[in-house]
Amino acid sequence: MNMQCDEIQSLFDPLLDHHLKRGEKSKIKNHLSECEHCRQVLQMEKEIRRSLSHLPELQCSEELVRRIQSKTWGIQEKEPLTEKIRLFFQFRYWKIVPVGVAIVVVAFLLFRNQEIYKDQVDSVSYTQEEIRQAREQARWTLAYVDNKIDESEKKAVEDVFIDRLPKIVRDCIRNAVPIFKGGQQ
Amino acid sequence: MNQLTYKKFLDKEKNRILSYAYYFLRNWEDAEDVTQEVFVKLWQYRDKIEQNKVTPWIMRVAHNQCIDLIRKKKADKRYFGVSLDNHLHITSQKSDKILNPELSYEYSELQKLILNALEMLTEKTRSMLLLHYFQGYKYDVIGEILNTNVNTVKVGIHRGKKLLRDILKEQFPEQIEKVSNEHAV
Numbered sequence: 001m002n003m004q005c006d007e008i009q010s011l012f013d014p015l016l017d018h019h020l021k022r023g024e025k026s027k028i029k030n031h032l033s034e035c036e037h038c039r040q041v042l043q044m045e046k047e048i049r050r051s052l053s054h055l056p057e058l059q060c061s062e063e064l065v066r067r068i069q070s071k072t073w074g075i076q077e078k079e080p081l082t083e084k085i086r087l088f089f090q091f092r093y094w095k096i097v098p099v100g101v102a103i104v105v106v107a108f109l110l111f112r113n114q115e116i117y118k119d120q121v122d123s124v125s126y127t128q129e130e131i132r133q134a135r136e137q138a139r140w141t142l143a144y145v146d147n148k149i150d151e152s153e154k155k156a157v158e159d160v161f162i163d164r165l166p167k168i169v170r171d172c173i174r175n176a177v178p179i180f181k182g183g184q185q
Numbered sequence: 186m187n188q189l190t191y192k193k194f195l196d197k198e199k200n201r202i203l204s205y206a207y208y209f210l211r212n213w214e215d216a217e218d219v220t221q222e223v224f225v226k227l228w229q230y231r232d233k234i235e236q237n238k239v240t241p242w243i244m245r246v247a248h249n250q251c252i253d254l255i256r257k258k259k260a261d262k263r264y265f266g267v268s269l270d271n272h273l274h275i276t277s278q279k280s281d282k283i284l285n286p287e288l289s290y291e292y293s294e295l296q297k298l299i300l301n302a303l304e305m306l307t308e309k310t311r312s313m314l315l316l317h318y319f320q321g322y323k324y325d326v327i328g329e330i331l332n333t334n335v336n337t338v339k340v341g342i343h344r345g346k347k348l349l350r351d352i353l354k355e356q357f358p359e360q361i362e363k364v365s366n367e368h369a370v
Contacts, residue, residue: 013343044350051299052318056290058207060199064217068195071221072228 004031005038012045131172138173186231186239194239195224201320202247208315209251211304219250244320244330248312255308302352310345317342 008031014020015028032039126134186194202223207216223246227239234242292300303311309331316322316330317338324338331338 010343041350044353045346047295048299048346048349049318051293051296052314053321055204055208055296055300055319056292057200058204058216058290060203060220061217064203064220065195065199068199068221068224071225072191 005035008032008035008038009041012042015042016045016049126168131168134169135172135176138169139176142173142177186234186236191228191231194227198240198243199224202243205244205315205320206247206251208300208303208319209248209308209311210254211300215254219247219254222250223247241326241329244316244322245332248330251312252308298353298357299349302349302356305352305356306345306348310341310348313338313341314345314349 008028011020011024011028015025020028032042199220203216203220206219207213210216210219223243226246227234227243303314306314312331313327316327317324322330324335324342327338328335
């Protein structure tokens with residue numbers, strides 16, 4: 001084996017990969033016709049390539065595939081916190097969430113205001129004595145104005161009474177007024 | 186990568202990974218462990234890997250797992266004196282075809298010699314030869330898998346084949362002579 005053999009053997013890879021430059025093929029051919037050693041090397045090179053490229057592809061057992069699947073699907077159940085956060089922000093209906101929240105808030109506020117108003121009305125309470133006095137006052141007042149003013153003025157006074165007094169007092173007045181004057185007495 | 190894509194990829198690539206790991210490690214159980222680990226990692230990192238780079242990625246993981254396993258076994262051997270791997274390998278050859286696929290698949294005489302010779306090469310050279318000739322990867326992809334540049338891969342493969350030839354001639358001269366004669370005829 002000499003210097004030329006080294007050079008020729010370095011061309012075996014390009015030769016077998018079909019990447020030779022112009023003139024190199026004839027150079028190899030000429031050398032091989034004279035060098036038994038390089039012929040053997042080239043033959044061995046071909047055999048090694050063929051043997052390696054034709055090694056059988058081994059088959060995974062069913063049991064191994066099952067093991068892989070159980071491990072991978074199992075990991076899916078134990079996703080890390082970062083993964084959970086990422087999936088949370090990938091929620092596709094995010095756009096309608098603010099609208100839904102707004103509707104809920106408005107409904108809540110309306111309901112709450114209604115409750116407050118109801119409480120306020122209910123909280124207006126009078127003692128029996130106040131009711132009696134109001135009824136007495138109303139009776140005297142109506143009796144007084146009934147004789148002093150005409151129908152239109154009486155209506156106006158009644159309206160004032162109705163507007164100013166709470167419903168319970170108005171009821172008291174109605175109860176105290178005689179039936180022929182529109183009351184229930 | 187969703188579950189369906191993952192399953193398809195598993196079906197397509199599982200045998201390739203298993204075969205590479207087996208021919209690299211020459212131990213069936215270790216090859217199965219590596220295959221399982223590769224696909225578990227693929228599932229864990231499925232959203233971080235670019236779709237067109239999945240194949241080099243899993244090959245790199247497979248290679249790294251093989252190297253880790255070899256280092257671990259070397260450390261075990263150093264501490265405990267006996268390689269459990271060898272023990273398993275011998276018993277599997279004797280008792281169970283499932284544990285030793287070389288008893289179930291058809292190999293030529295030269296392929297058996299080459300597989301034995303490959304074990305005498307360095308891990309990097311062995312992986313380059315297997316990736317290039319058995320798996321059919323080009324130099325640049327091998328560089329990506331092994332995290333090295335293309336020229337290093339080219340030189341590594343060239344030297345690897347030379348070493349392989351030398352080992353075959355030195356270790357198995359009679360068999361090589363016989364094989365050469367068969368092919369020469």
